[in-house]
Amino acid sequence: MTGPDLATGRPVKLSASNASRPYTAAETAALWAWALAQPTAELRHGCQVLLALGLGCGLDSPEVVPLRAHDVRAADNGAVAVNVRGRRARLLLCRRPWEAVLAKAAREAAVPGAAAWLSRPRSHARAKNTVTNFLARTAKDPACPPLVQGRARATWLVGLIDEGVRLPVIVAAAGVDTLHALSRITPFVRPVPALEAGEQLRDGTP
Template sequence: MREDSAGAYRPKLPADDWAAIEEYVRSVIVRVEPEVVYSARELYPAVTQLVHFTRTSSAPVEDDVVFDPVHIGRFINHHLASYNRASRNTIRARLRRVSETLLGDGAAGKFKALGKADASRPYVRAELAVLDAWAWQQRTMERRTSAGALLALGLGAGLTGAEIIAARTSDITDDGTSVTVHGAASRTVPLLLEWTTRMRERTDFIGSDGWVFRAEQRGGNTNLITDFVSRKGPTVQLQARRMRATWLAHHLEAGTPLKRLLRVAGLRSAEALDRVLPFVEE
């Protein structure tokens, strides 16, 4: 892009907002354009949106913050949630090249690492079907409703393993649509609609005050879930953190506002979502 056309660029932002970031945005384009395949005309919109997002998030407008791969991933998955997949992929590709140009090989390595599977990998649809069938196939009403409640609290409300073990039926609303969590991360979590029937089955079976998971437990056994699934467990390994990751990914894909998601998840910072972001479908 010629200097006069670059200087003429004006985004659809309030004048004050653009004035606050204009100098930095233009400096990024000047430094990066000679090193990448994209023109300034192609780079300006993507860089401007990212810088504006960074500033309104009260983060420092500095290269190593603005173009950090994790920060870019958060921007793409949250701020651009309403964009279609093709548009988000285009913006991501341009920002990735800018990031790699400004931050070097370290940034390139982080982008690759974001694609690797880890213990926070959400369950895919086929795995969820196996878990659901396993719960229904339990031979006693206690085990069947307990297994259903385990899935409802993990996949339907995103509770941690300790929170699942500590849940009482008195913490569940009568219609099974939400659960109150006590402790350091106290909150009320609405259940995803598809899991409310399983929750009502369990509360109807146990009554007004009992353990939601494993009626015979005494409380405080951190291995309770592992013990339960070690005998006649599903063919897919059942883990509380993968259930929670599945619930988080669902909300990210559904476009749940970030502040609300952090609140109902009992999280203090969006950084806690970074392990899940690579698995969020676009």
């Protein structure tokens, strides 16, 4: 059925603390300001790395921890690729707004003769709680939401879907095997107006 009553997957209301709830544009801006305002260069670098990898590449904490500076490569055209390690190993491209941030962070972390970890380059210990422990040391801002890598990844995923990126591309970039793995973020996807939904169903208009 088409017309004003066509169902378009309107988002349901969920708790503000839901780990899958994407950050709004205002919250993303606040997080960036929070990262720049950290009291030390180490904290500023670490926060910017996490934001670029989460919001720009959709990486969660276990994928951030083992990354090294040389896993990030910048091309002549400005594109930045990340060689993700681990069980979801893959090569993906950073989203354009975060390319320069990630490339700069990789250059800063590339210390000759050192392990050159991308996140916390001066720390030799790598563990599941590496990201959590780092965030616990950051200066807090009551006007800024806490940085949660899962929410940053959800923001990245929803952004790709809302912009019409094809599902096979999203699945491959996210490192998942099935669309079921994306079900937790579907309530936050932008609803499609009934007229536009009808046109897409009828003609395949993007």
